[in-house]
Amino acid sequence: GFAKIDLHRAQRQGFPEVIFGQGKTKEQITKIISSLIFHNEVILVTRVDEMKAKYILQHYPNLEYHQTAQLISTPLKDIPQSKYYVSVLCAGTSDLPIAEEAALTAEIMGVSVKRFYDVGVSGIHRLLSNIHDIRRGKVSIVIAGMEGALASVVGGLVNHPVYAVPTSVGYGANLNGVTTLLSMINSCAPGTSVLNINNGFGGGYNAAQIIHMLENKESEVSL
Amino acid sequence: GFAKIDLHRAQRQGFPEVIFGQGKTKEQITKIISSLIFHNEVILVTRVDEMKAKYILQHYPNLEYHQTAQLISTPLKDIPQSKYYVSVLCAGTSDLPIAEEAALTAEIMGVSVKRFYDVGVSGIHRLLSNIHDIRRGKVSIVIAGMEGALASVVGGLVNHPVYAVPTSVGYGANLNGVTTLLSMINSCAPGTSVLNINNGFGGGYNAAQIIHMLENKESEVSL
Amino acid sequence: GFAKIDLHRAQRQGFPEVIFGQGKTKEQITKIISSLIFHNEVILVTRVDEMKAKYILQHYPNLEYHQTAQLISTPLKDIPQSKYYVSVLCAGTSDLPIAEEAALTAEIMGVSVKRFYDVGVSGIHRLLSNIHDIRRGKVSIVIAGMEGALASVVGGLVNHPVYAVPTSVGYGANLNGVTTLLSMINSCAPGTSVLNINNGFGGGYNAAQIIHMLENKESEVSL
Amino acid sequence: GFAKIDLHRAQRQGFPEVIFGQGKTKEQITKIISSLIFHNEVILVTRVDEMKAKYILQHYPNLEYHQTAQLISTPLKDIPQSKYYVSVLCAGTSDLPIAEEAALTAEIMGVSVKRFYDVGVSGIHRLLSNIHDIRRGKVSIVIAGMEGALASVVGGLVNHPVYAVPTSVGYGANLNGVTTLLSMINSCAPGTSVLNINNGFGGGYNAAQIIHMLENKESEVSL
Amino acid sequence: GFAKIDLHRAQRQGFPEVIFGQGKTKEQITKIISSLIFHNEVILVTRVDEMKAKYILQHYPNLEYHQTAQLISTPLKDIPQSKYYVSVLCAGTSDLPIAEEAALTAEIMGVSVKRFYDVGVSGIHRLLSNIHDIRRGKVSIVIAGMEGALASVVGGLVNHPVYAVPTSVGYGANLNGVTTLLSMINSCAPGTSVLNINNGFGGGYNAAQIIHMLENKESEVSL
Amino acid sequence: GFAKIDLHRAQRQGFPEVIFGQGKTKEQITKIISSLIFHNEVILVTRVDEMKAKYILQHYPNLEYHQTAQLISTPLKDIPQSKYYVSVLCAGTSDLPIAEEAALTAEIMGVSVKRFYDVGVSGIHRLLSNIHDIRRGKVSIVIAGMEGALASVVGGLVNHPVYAVPTSVGYGANLNGVTTLLSMINSCAPGTSVLNINNGFGGGYNAAQIIHMLENKESEVSL
Amino acid sequence: GFAKIDLHRAQRQGFPEVIFGQGKTKEQITKIISSLIFHNEVILVTRVDEMKAKYILQHYPNLEYHQTAQLISTPLKDIPQSKYYVSVLCAGTSDLPIAEEAALTAEIMGVSVKRFYDVGVSGIHRLLSNIHDIRRGKVSIVIAGMEGALASVVGGLVNHPVYAVPTSVGYGANLNGVTTLLSMINSCAPGTSVLNINNGFGGGYNAAQIIHMLENKESEVSL
Amino acid sequence: GFAKIDLHRAQRQGFPEVIFGQGKTKEQITKIISSLIFHNEVILVTRVDEMKAKYILQHYPNLEYHQTAQLISTPLKDIPQSKYYVSVLCAGTSDLPIAEEAALTAEIMGVSVKRFYDVGVSGIHRLLSNIHDIRRGKVSIVIAGMEGALASVVGGLVNHPVYAVPTSVGYGANLNGVTTLLSMINSCAPGTSVLNINNGFGGGYNAAQIIHMLENKESEVSL
Ligand SMILES: Nc1ncnc2c1ncn2[C@@H]1O[C@H](COP(=O)(O)O)[C@@H](O)[C@H]1O
Ligand SMILES: Nc1ncnc2c1ncn2[C@@H]1O[C@H](COP(=O)(O)O)[C@@H](O)[C@H]1O
Numbered sequence A, B, C, D, E, F, G, H: 001g002f003a004k005i006d007l008h009r010a011q012r013q014g015f016p017e018v019i020f021g022q023g024k025t026k027e028q029i030t031k032i033i034s035s036l037i038f039h040n041e042v043i044l045v046t047r048v049d050e051m052k053a054k055y056i057l058q059h060y061p062n063l064e065y066h067q068t069a070q071l072i073s074t075p076l077k078d079i080p081q082s083k084y085y086v087s088v089l090c091a092g093t094s095d096l097p098i099a100e101e102a103a104l105t106a107e108i109m110g111v112s113v114k115r116f117y118d119v120g121v122s123g124i125h126r127l128l129s130n131i132h133d134i135r136r137g138k139v140s141i142v143i144a145g146m147e148g149a150l151a152s153v154v155g156g157l158v159n160h161p162v163y164a165v166p167t168s169v170g171y172g173a174n175l176n177g178v179t180t181l182l183s184m185i186n187s188c189a190p191g192t193s194v195l196n197i198n199n200g201f202g203g204g205y206n207a208a209q210i211i212h213m214l215e216n217k218e219s220e221v222s223l
């Protein structure tokens, strides 16, 4: 009774309901998974710490746990080979968990990803030397903390949609990512839109949706 | 000397530099227009009040002023007939100027738009009775003030990208749109990303970019 | 000496003093309970974690602990059968503790409750398919986190008072529920008023007060 | 085309759509009025300054303008004589416009109102000497600016629902009423819920809805 | 070398330097105490948790630890019998630690205190029945959390200076006492001034300073 | 009917009700003055701009308008010669209106004032060369904008109560005085308490109250 | 009496007192100028609008008004030819007034300036093509609004001190420059420090001070 | 793959990449160190707690751990003897860790430092008695929490650049240092610029950069 799983979401939105693991007990998550599996849905659970993951995988050993990204999913058999790819960028090492949440979400949705990590603007040559490949992707996801300047710089260099994901990486006046979020929302580069702080999942989901449309398939998953 | 116009932006980003009219004098705007026209660029100026518009159109009578949207542009010869369209929704009458800024931006970029205005959630039947047509678009732009709930409701009903544009319509604890922005950034519906307060232009630009990609043309403008 | 219990509150306000357990030691709570029991008052303690509850129930084994809701109360003998009922809605699984705090508060005050859980707007059919029964209640309590859109949607669909209770469910720009609170305060639907973040008790108390008035009894409790 | 008036709201919510005048042009308001009149609806327009009111009344001389409250309405023929009344309190002289917005909204909805103005807590005898009559009402609306302490004091003295309406009366750290709002949301008195800053209309609407329920009539208007 | 103790403060300010214990290690505190004792100063250390207190009292067993107030001091031999007293009020049980910090600070500075605890405005009779004695004091310190309304009510009832000390007691939109602080700063009652959140020490210090002046002694301490 | 003047305030609080002129019409102010005069009260109106003052003085030519301070009062016959004086300090030229509001309030309440203006900390010799006279006063009122550092510096140099009044003088991150207020509330100097932004009146009132107590007269006014 | 001009500041700080014109009347400014001129000081007044400037220049026709920068100064005879120069960058056309405030402040203090205007990151080639000359300066002042990303990018490309000056250019979630300020304070590039919003003067002053030290002259002015 | 170390930063910026230890695992830090050592770079890691330090020093026993400052570095062989020194000031004992972070950063960069600790403004004689030596330095770093007044006072007394570093020392309305930051940004003393909360490293880095320039060496390190 505690959860009304949204079983026709795959139909309505092109992908089954994704479980937000944070704030749910391991038992609640397991129960929701069991119900989704019963209906043959693809499984994706975000924000699962190792402790919970262990418990869940004991019950569903066929699922896969991606530790950096804190995701549980139906295992990714092959890395997807979609026609177009998503460029996933992050500014620094500490942004990795969110970057991986974004990248894996897209991959689980059947979409190819190219990763460009630790390319923050304080050493802009690292970005510029990769810009050709970043541009060849059809969507960019830019993950950064602190002042989030990477989003604006990338936004000015590509001609495809940019999803900016602020992270809570920083301290003091970073205000747990609120400063990064506000900064990105004010980006002077057109073609950029913003997700919630640390919402790598949202970036990956949006990007995959665009690639799906470009490939004329609206809800296929490649696992 | 006061402005370095970004003349190869059309090449780099698929659309020439758009002039942000607010905070510039009418003389500055006119000078930038003259330089863009000299380089044969399409003109788009946002946030131009009537006073400034009058002055500018005296110098460039071939340009067109869209009063509700507060835009000046190379005139829209025919309403664009792109293969796919963008659904532009707004919650209430007072959101109209931003909705028109979004819709016209997309149209000036050569993209078809279907408008769904005054469909806010306090009378949700107005939205539901239009949902079929909204869904048939390839991107939605949702413009709302106050608590911005429309973005989440639409986000849960369509399977294409949703651009949420918070407006400053409201009073008191609306905090000039900051509440609406925060609310939309927290949307529980996947597939939604957010622009700055009153940034109708950003919504239109992003949406048009996606339609361009779907139609395999990356920078054509339909005027 | 440390507490002046407000013993004629039942007379003045229709219900005895309710103890806010958070921030009080288990010994302080036990002492206040003993004094209320001495005066034959109904007991209701909110925000009691399991640790404290165990201690208190060792001293007062006749009391009842509701774990999800984190409440201790004089035991609810029968589920109350009032003439009118309160509709208690929540958006997602993580809102359950607050929803139960609201529902049980009303029940302990002798008022019938119908629960509508996990009916958030990202899958609005779950709400719409229950709307007839929600409307038949005389008051609604809407409990939601994140952007809190559910309050506005419900507010537009019922013709009775709606109490909106923001929860701290969410992350990042949710700001521990402050965004949800601001969002609900800006609701575009008339007939909605707002309680503090996670104040399920307040929602239940207000709702019960209205049902009491409708049934012409101002302070009866049904335990 | 610019507005989809919500014509079955009276049915759905017990009262026809009320027009929020602020941010609408006088022409827009007049057009919406004409459409409502065509459908025989009661008219209520809030936040209308004198300038706009003059224009509107030239077109609809049968309507009435309440200057302090900044309301236009179908004229109040007789002061309503409902079985129960609403107590409307305000803390100081500067809160009057919002207090009148609340009181007149209730009266236009057919509900009796007793006014208790300038009874702020800095001279609490003014409140205490009226408390008997305040209590005899079935709902209280408490309108206050600055620190909004009146809401808590009243909340502790009555046993019926209290609607707290913060106003933007104050200066400095009052932050245009945000402090008052936050203060009221934290009220230590149970039975209090809160409206947006300066939302006298919301207070009146909620209160009238409760009186309607108590009198078993759900949408009658007494003009 | 790490601390320059302000040894002529007693001369300059009427009372020796008080040690702020929070954020200092137990060793640092002990070292500062030893230096003050060497100079024959009265000792007062605030914000000392039990763990630290134990360590310090092992080194200085002549000092006294006040657990609720989290203070260490030169022992209070007799309760001071000053000609005038300070009224210390608090709203609820959870405000006790701060109330005691205030009261004991004044007492250690040689000033009589009368305590009025748990007299919050939600049951205002508890305050009114004590008002005569509160008024007879020469200064009031009002300690409250949540919406802090008690400060305004007291401020309107006495004709001596009121020091309002906001506490972090509350939750949600209380914002850890920031709401209470803003509320008190906006008090509509003249004669009230405000201290930092939980700064009971500051309230006690200010009050004692006034009593000292009234008794024509500027720095005597009564231990 | 619109105002319940608090006529026994002089008795209860030692000084008659002071009228806060801001947000009241000139007619409302005049009416309240007439009622106070009828009861033989001393008149003090704060925040009166020149326009309103002119109107009011036409009706009550015996009253006096202090332009810098924006006050109307019963005329100050002689500068008061109380036994003790209040030191009023301000940091810069732009703080003058608030400094004068404070100083004149105290003088109208019969208390001597010594003014120390433009003594901000960026040129600290201006303060230090006056410190002897500042210290000889029995209370200090420190008025400053920007970062408000003057309050802490003075607080560390005197052994009497300091009332810190933040002003809205500053720009950018000063946030209209909120930064100054927060800064002063965090003052590291004991013996300091804080008033609302620009509340010179509050500073003067508090200070005068203390001087009254020192002189054993609790409500005399010296006009 | 209203101002204590800090006449030995030139000695103490290397440059005479600069007058902050905003919030002062034209008469006050004129009086302060006259006093400084009497003491043979160099004049610099910031934030002077045209209206005030006209009045002041009627009295002191030898002074010079810089309209874009809103400065009045002792006239700049020759553009200073210091050994080292300051690089002044701004992101967009609307940042010009602040950029000129910075540049002219430095020049009036005798320091050479190279201007790099409209080089914001949305078209980063404009910056990169100038980077050699920017680097050759000994200090950079980076003036930008919106998300302020330019400061971080420049900070990562130069090996001299960078002063970041946020401007209030932007809208919505820019919060009048607060977002830009927070963003710059969080810059991921070492070697960057931040001034108040729109404080071009502060940037110029700091930069000039460094150049002075490099040239071994600590307070010379080059007019 | 997880980190792209910025190896030509020493060349571009005058000092090799400094590792921000917070938020990185001990293994990640060790890997980055190994790569920098491989390229013969000087090592500086900030924000390393004891636990991590122990692990890292087991792998690189030649490195040095500075506990108060929480830094790991190539060992400081001799205290640097540069021609000019930096004055490092802090207000209180609790600011020490940040003060040491600043001082050691400068020393590791080969620059002499003079420490002036616990010289906060609440006892201003402690500052004034050291002012001659503070002034003789070429740059000041002022580290303070609470209201941060020390920065303004120092700023007004020296004629060299002042870097203000706010700390999170304080409580309540200090808001974890945000108040201190805002206060310092509003400093009324020219010649002051601000770093992020607790960013001692930034202060030290900036100061060392200036000393390097004064000594005509741009990237030498003195270990
Ligand atoms: N990491 C995430 N961030 C934001 N939304 C998420 C995340 N993971 C899942 N969701 C969304 O959260 C909703 C599920 O919420 P719940 O019913 O509480 O499990 C679904 O609509 C998901 O699309
Ligand atoms: N003063 C007011 N404050 C808040 N809501 C209002 C007010 N006046 C009207 N409304 C509501 O605003 C809605 C109409 O908005 P609109 O369509 O913009 O005219 C209706 O649902 C009213 O119930």
Ligand SMILES: Nc1ncnc2c1ncn2[C@@H]1O[C@H](COP(=O)(O)O)[C@@H](O)[C@H]1O
Residues within 6 Å of the ligand: E017, E018, E019, E020, E021, E046, E047, E199, E200, E201, E202, F188, F189, F190, H092, H093, H094, H122
């Ligand atoms: N609980 C407290 N709250 C505020 N200030 C305090 C407190 N305890 C001590 N102080 C003040 O803090 C200063 C000592 O700070 P410190 O040098 O860090 O020990 C003294 O000036 C005291 O007057």
Ligand SMILES: Nc1ncnc2c1ncn2[C@@H]1O[C@H](COP(=O)(O)O)[C@@H](O)[C@H]1O
Residues within 6 Å of the ligand: F092, F093, F094, F122, G017, G018, G019, G020, G021, G046, G047, G199, G200, G201, G202, H188, H189, H190
């Ligand atoms: N535009 C400005 N921004 C910040 N500070 C300024 C500005 N112009 C002048 N100042 C400083 O403000 C102080 C003068 O303030 P005042 O005494 O109010 O004129 C001087 O210390 C100047 O250094």
Ligand SMILES: [Mg+2]
Residues within 6 Å of the ligand: A091, A092, A093, A118, H003, H004, H005
């Ligand atoms: Mg890196």
Ligand SMILES: [Mg+2]
Residues within 6 Å of the ligand: B091, B092, B093, B118, D003, D004, D005
């Ligand atoms: Mg509408």
Ligand SMILES: [Mg+2]
Residues within 6 Å of the ligand: A003, A004, A005, C091, C092, C093, C118
């Ligand atoms: Mg769900």
Ligand SMILES: [Mg+2]
Residues within 6 Å of the ligand: D091, D092, D093, D118, F003, F004, F005
């Ligand atoms: Mg009054």
Ligand SMILES: [Mg+2]
Residues within 6 Å of the ligand: C003, C004, C005, E091, E092, E093, E118
């Ligand atoms: Mg109690």
Ligand SMILES: [Mg+2]
Residues within 6 Å of the ligand: F091, F092, F093, F118, G003, G004, G005
């Ligand atoms: Mg000055």
Ligand SMILES: [Mg+2]
Residues within 6 Å of the ligand: B003, B004, B005, G091, G092, G093, G118
């Ligand atoms: Mg430009």
Ligand SMILES: [Mg+2]
Residues within 6 Å of the ligand: E003, E004, E005, H091, H092, H093, H118
């Ligand atoms: Mg100290």
